[in-house]
Amino acid sequence: MLNALGLGEETAKSLGLPLEALKLLLLGAASLLTASAVAQAGIIGFVGLVTPHLLRRLLGEDYRLLLPASALGGGALLALADLLARTLARPAELPVGVVTTLLGGPFFLYLMWRRRGRA
Amino acid sequence: MGGLEARGIVGPFALKGVDLLLRPGEWLALLGPNGSGKTTLLRVMAGLLRPRRGEVLLEERPLRAYGSYERGRLLAYLPQNGPYPEGLLVEEVVRLGRLPHLGLWGREGGEDREAVDWALEVTGASAFRGRLLGTLSGGERQRVLLARALAGRPRYLLLDEPTTFLDLAHQGVVVGLLRRLAGMGLGVLSVLHDPNQAALAHRVAVLEGGRVVAEGGPEAVLQEPLLARLYGAGVRVVRLGERPHVYLDP
Incomplete structure (x- = not known):
């Protein structure tokens, strides 16, 4: 049903999807x-922003795959960022948010640049 | 079977009292200048917009009395230039057309797979079923989106300018397909810009200023005085055999 939203709201509605209820449910979840x-973990930026975009490029737009892959990928990215945060400036530890920002910031700028290029 | 009927539709936007009947097994083309209300009427008849006054009847029952999935099984709608999921496989896109039969939690069965195969076959899109939608040309993509609309095995197909942005060859493919689908018993209603494509339909309805000003067979409707009034004095109509042919002589 998330895939159907990729066809636009009008088409999704014409397929019978209860659009307003669905949007409310997804937003709430x-x-x-x-x-x-x-x-649980505090504010660690860019993980939720980068992972789904990155995986969409790798796996396509099928949300049945993309949603669980994003959950796993987000965890893996955070584990990697944590490892780097603990080892890069040994014996000192960097805040993990700094590492995710270093990884995610450039990727985010790349996405913005691509989108502007397409427009 | 009563068909899909608009009765006295007033509003939203441009519509000022429209009566129109789409019968099963016919292709009805909706013509008219920009802003005459074609797309609005199509969306009202698809149940996506509610009219201020008047009613849409689907097989003699008010459209608003249908459940959304029930309506989706009977009516398929293809918007002009809507967004499309570039990163989905063609087959997955077409399978989305089965949603009205499956609902949110339904599991796909043999009938669903057959309908998807049929829709890909009839639109000539089987050859690229394993490709990503974003890698197809405009003409191929339009055939896939049409297959998506057909996969639900609807009785009525409503299309908004299905040939826009397509080259002549692909326009021919889509127009030929609409005729064939009507031949299979579907009621096909398409908004068109090109009167020469409308000339291939079984019937033509012309909208002007939110009202139907002419309706009937293409040879009766596509007459020079009406078209000149709608599109300007340079419009000429000649006959090619039975069929009217419209061109511009500015």
Whole structure:
């Protein structure tokens, strides 16, 4: 059903999807998941922004694959960032948010540049 | 079967009292200048917009009385130039057309797979079923989106300018397909810009200022005085055999 939203809201509605309820449900679920992750780990930027975009380029747009892959990929990216944060400036430890920003910032700029190029 | 019927549709936007009947097994082309209300009427008849006054009847029952999935099984709608998921495989895109039959949690069965195969076959899109939608040409993509609309095995197909941005060869493919689909018993309603494509339809309805000002067979409707009024004095109509042919002589 998430894939159907890729055809545009009008087409999704013409296929019978209860669009408004669906949007509310997805927004609510995303908010709750984000809130619980932040409550556990604190604010670590760019993980949620970079991972799905990166994986979409690798795996395509099928949300049945992309959603679980993003969850796994986000965890893996964070584990890698944590490893780098603990080892790069040994014996000191960098805040993990600095590493994710270093990884995610350039990628985000690349995405923005690509989008502008397409427009 | 009563067909898909618009009765006294007033509003939204440009529509000022439209009556129109689409019968099963016919291709009805909707012509008219920009801003005459063609797309709005199509969206009202697809149940995507609610009219201020009047009613749409689907097989003699008000369209708003249908559940959304039930409506989706009977009516398929293809917007002009809508977004499309570039990163999905063609087959996955076409399978989305089965949603009205499956709902949110339904599991796909043999009938669903057959319908997808049929839709790919009839639109000539089988050859690229394993490719990503974003890698296809405009003409190929339009055939896939049409296959998506057909995969639900609808009784009525509503299309908004299905030939825009296509080269002549692909326009011919799509137009030929619409005729064939009507021949299979579907009611096909398409908004068109090109009167020469409309000339190939079974019937033509012309919208002007939110009203149907002419309706009937192409040879009766596509007459020089009407077209000159709609599109300007330079429009000429000649007959090629039975069929009217429209060209510009500015």
